[in-house]
Amino acid sequence: MRADSTAHARRANGVAILACLVALLVPAGIARAELTWKVTGRGWGHGIGMSQWGAFGYAKQGKGWQGILGHYYRHTKLGRANGGDIRVLLESGENSVDFTDATQACGKDLDEQKTYTAVRNGSGVELRSAEGQDLGGCGDSLRAAGGEAIKVIDKGSYRGTLVVVPRGDGGLYVINAVPLEGYVKGVVPNEMPSDWPADALRAQAVAARSYGLATEVSGAPFDQFDDTRSQVYGGLGSETAATNDAAEATAGRVVKYGGKIATTFYFSTSGGRTENIEFSFLGADPKPYLKSVKDPFEDSAPYHRWKETFSQSEMEAKLGSLVDGTLRSIQVTKRGRSPRIVSAKVVGSGGTTQVSGPTLQSRLGLRSTWASFHKSGG
Numbered sequence: 001m002r003a004d005s006t007a008h009a010r011r012a013n014g015v016a017i018l019a020c021l022v023a024l025l026v027p028a029g030i031a032r033a034e035l036t037w038k039v040t041g042r043g044w045g046h047g048i049g050m051s052q053w054g055a056f057g058y059a060k061q062g063k064g065w066q067g068i069l070g071h072y073y074r075h076t077k078l079g080r081a082n083g084g085d086i087r088v089l090l091e092s093g094e095n096s097v098d099f100t101d102a103t104q105a106c107g108k109d110l111d112e113q114k115t116y117t118a119v120r121n122g123s124g125v126e127l128r129s130a131e132g133q134d135l136g137g138c139g140d141s142l143r144a145a146g147g148e149a150i151k152v153i154d155k156g157s158y159r160g161t162l163v164v165v166p167r168g169d170g171g172l173y174v175i176n177a178v179p180l181e182g183y184v185k186g187v188v189p190n191e192m193p194s195d196w197p198a199d200a201l202r203a204q205a206v207a208a209r210s211y212g213l214a215t216e217v218s219g220a221p222f223d224q225f226d227d228t229r230s231q232v233y234g235g236l237g238s239e240t241a242a243t244n245d246a247a248e249a250t251a252g253r254v255v256k257y258g259g260k261i262a263t264t265f266y267f268s269t270s271g272g273r274t275e276n277i278e279f280s281f282l283g284a285d286p287k288p289y290l291k292s293v294k295d296p297f298e299d300s301a302p303y304h305r306w307k308e309t310f311s312q313s314e315m316e317a318k319l320g321s322l323v324d325g326t327l328r329s330i331q332v333t334k335r336g337r338s339p340r341i342v343s344a345k346v347v348g349s350g351g352t353t354q355v356s357g358p359t360l361q362s363r364l365g366l367r368s369t370w371a372s373f374h375k376s377g378g
Contacts, residue, residue, distance in 0.1 A: 181252075
């Protein structure tokens with residue numbers, strides 16, 4: 001009996017020693033799985049105004065462009081706007097720009113078959129030939145006009161005129177002064193697929209025209225950027241027959257509220273509901289025409305629903321200084337109507353940090369602030 005007990009004890013000790021050795025040999029990541037964070041959400045973009053995929057869905061349902069605009073911009077009316085030029089920034093910072101297809105610049109007749117260069121010279125601009133020959137000063141700006149369009153080398157062809165002015169901190173601003181309808185034609189194909197239904201494209205044209213007239217870049221010699229800071233504008237080279245038809249069918253039409261042109265924000269995908277402006281652009285004043293509305297026909301959008309997965313270390317790296325110690329949870333403290341996140345708490349082992357929904361979205365690279373956080377494993 002004693003011998004059996006001793007043998008049993010030896011076997012038990014041997015098993016224990018073997019278990020310890022195995023534990024030492026197995027990597028910590030296998031012995032204990034790292035925490036995993038799943039972020040589930042809806043939509044793509046800020047959620048304010050017209051959902052482009054929603055407009056697509058409504059057009060597929062037979063709703064006309066007027067009805068689409070009326071749904072997303074409540075309490076508004078359609079009106080008309082005068083023409084005029086929109087000044088769009090094409091390039092900034094370079095000391096020269098090459099262009100062709102121009103017939104006049106700096107009071108001189110040009111050969112539209114030749115390439116010319118606008119060069120900064122002190123506080124002004126001068127014109128040179130492609131070979132570098134000085135063709136004279138242009139004063140504090142260069143304006144080049146042509147036929148249907150002027151081509152900016154390595155950039156594209158643009159309706160209207162080319163304007164080049166010195167930039168205060170060096171280099172040049174390269175600007176396209178384009179008639180309003182030419183601007184709309186250069187925006188729509190870059191903001192919405194040209195093979196979408198005609199009524200969706202027409203709604204987009206009116207929204208783009210309204211936004212271009214209602215907003216401007218403060219303190220600059222131009223009105224709009226040519227990218228997502230304003231609206232994506234590609235000029236003549238990006239135009240298509242379908243999107244030009246949409247612009248022409250709605251020529252001059254704008255969205256108005258209280259007799260003024262409305263700031264018609266739009267975005268890709270709502271996830272099923274748009275958002276109040278004050279809950280997405282934090283600090284913005286509420287606007288009656290930028291309120292949350294249901295968006296029932298955009299479930300075919302690729303990012304109607306989405307999911308992202310992060311490891312614990314990835315979450316902590318992305319959140320950076322927002323995490324005090326080890327990340328324990330993210331607690332949403334306020335949501336908007338959609339419900340996108342307005343504010344949240346990042347809870348760490350060393351303390352809690354208050355954070356806005358847009359900051360969380362930016363740090364984690366999420367498609368929208370309509371998100372929920374789920375932690376597992378460990």
